Amino acid sequence: MAITDLDDGGLSALVSELGGKPFQARQLSHWIYRHGAADWDECRNLPAALRRSLAERGPPLGSEVRETVQSCDGTEKLLIELRDGETVESVVIPDGDRTTLCISTQVGCPVGCVFCASGLDGVRRNLDAGEIVEQVLHARRRTAGGAALTHLVVMGIGEPLLNLDALLQALARIRDQEGIALGARRITVSTSGYPDRIDRFADAATGVNLAVSLHAADDQLRRRLVPTARATVAEIVAAAQRYFTASGRQVTFEVVLLAGVNDRPRDAAALIGAVRRMPCTVNLLPWNPVERIPDLRRPPPFRVQKFAEALRAGGLNVTVRKQRGADRSAACGQLRIQAALGRESPDVQAEKAEPPGLGSE
Numbered sequence: 001m002a003i004t005d006l007d008d009g010g011l012s013a014l015v016s017e018l019g020g021k022p023f024q025a026r027q028l029s030h031w032i033y034r035h036g037a038a039d040w041d042e043c044r045n046l047p048a049a050l051r052r053s054l055a056e057r058g059p060p061l062g063s064e065v066r067e068t069v070q071s072c073d074g075t076e077k078l079l080i081e082l083r084d085g086e087t088v089e090s091v092v093i094p095d096g097d098r099t100t101l102c103i104s105t106q107v108g109c110p111v112g113c114v115f116c117a118s119g120l121d122g123v124r125r126n127l128d129a130g131e132i133v134e135q136v137l138h139a140r141r142r143t144a145g146g147a148a149l150t151h152l153v154v155m156g157i158g159e160p161l162l163n164l165d166a167l168l169q170a171l172a173r174i175r176d177q178e179g180i181a182l183g184a185r186r187i188t189v190s191t192s193g194y195p196d197r198i199d200r201f202a203d204a205a206t207g208v209n210l211a212v213s214l215h216a217a218d219d220q221l222r223r224r225l226v227p228t229a230r231a232t233v234a235e236i237v238a239a240a241q242r243y244f245t246a247s248g249r250q251v252t253f254e255v256v257l258l259a260g261v262n263d264r265p266r267d268a269a270a271l272i273g274a275v276r277r278m279p280c281t282v283n284l285l286p287w288n289p290v291e292r293i294p295d296l297r298r299p300p301p302f303r304v305q306k307f308a309e310a311l312r313a314g315g316l317n318v319t320v321r322k323q324r325g326a327d328r329s330a331a332c333g334q335l336r337i338q339a340a341l342g343r344e345s346p347d348v349q350a351e352k353a354e355p356p357g358l359g360s361e
């Protein structure tokens with residue numbers, strides 16, 4: 001078990017087992033979560049004997065960054081290799097005075113949304129709490145010296161609420177004021193809509209924001225887009241409403257827009273009818289093309305605009321996601337798939353093929 005999988009009680013037990021003093025568990029925790037130590041030698045106020053014993057168990061972090069791909073807009077994708085050789089992706093997204101990190105919670109995804117690279121091969125396993133937290137630690141080391149991470153979105157590979165226990169343990173670590181100290185209001189967890197899990201998440205009272213991926217308000221169309229969905233749109237929206245009532249946090253409904261599939265006037269009308277009774281925001285995400293999904297298309301900007309205007313005319317708050325990392329395998333899960341296939345991303349290939357100075361910018 002990695003050190004980052006241990007809660008405070010587990011850390012205390014480990015330090016005492018290795019002959020350390022009780023207060024040294026807190027020091028150890030500070031070194032990992034506050035200072036981001038990647039080597040026990042960095043933990044200068046721990047006795048040498050304790051550092052040696054810890055080193056015999058392994059390094060502070062169980063995962064490592066295997067590949068990074070940077071986009072011309074500053075977005076950086078990290079391919080992270082886990083203890084057992086599996087990989088997940090995290091994405092660092094700078095935007096003005098905000099730097100947002102998007103993290104994964106599963107290796108692959110069981111939900112199988114038809115437009116998503118991450119669900120193409122199903123799920124291999126859940127991430128441990130430590131593997132979720134370590135994505136934040138890796139990203140923080142990469143941004144050290146630059147802008148600090150200001151926001152976290154749990155929207156990467158996997159369905160977070162199907163790995164709820166590990167997610168809750170990880171969120172406690174990430175929010176811990178003596179550690180990473182990222183406030184609940186700066187964290188958003190995104191789900192593809194499991195009403196019973198949304199209720200359990202509300203009961204945990206984390207205070208974080210909830211985003212619900214709706215994609216369509218018509219049940220038949222939604223089941224085509226999210227084939228594993230069991231709950232109806234009405235049940236999902238009711239659970240989102242309960243989350244709002246319990247947490248006071250306004251829910252965001254997300255819609256990945258696909259040309260000719262869910263971007264029609266009747267799709268906008270159905271969406272207005274489904275969510276207008278609760279305070280919420282609808283976030284439109286024009287689809288990022290995926291090489292292995294050739295049948296879908298991204299809607300042109302004017303169509304996205306028209307859809308957004310129709311929703312606004314129906315009284316909804318609407319945001320449209322800016323495309324980020326468009327030149328660098330932008331869709332979630334693509335980097336991992338390319339690594340699994342033993343191929344470099346097309347972007348890396350292009351970098352190698354082109355002489356310096358003739359890049360895509």
Ligand code: SF4
Nearest residue numbers: 109112113116119158
């Ligand atoms: S969009 Fe999210 S929930 Fe759907 S398959 Fe991809 S990772 Fe899973």
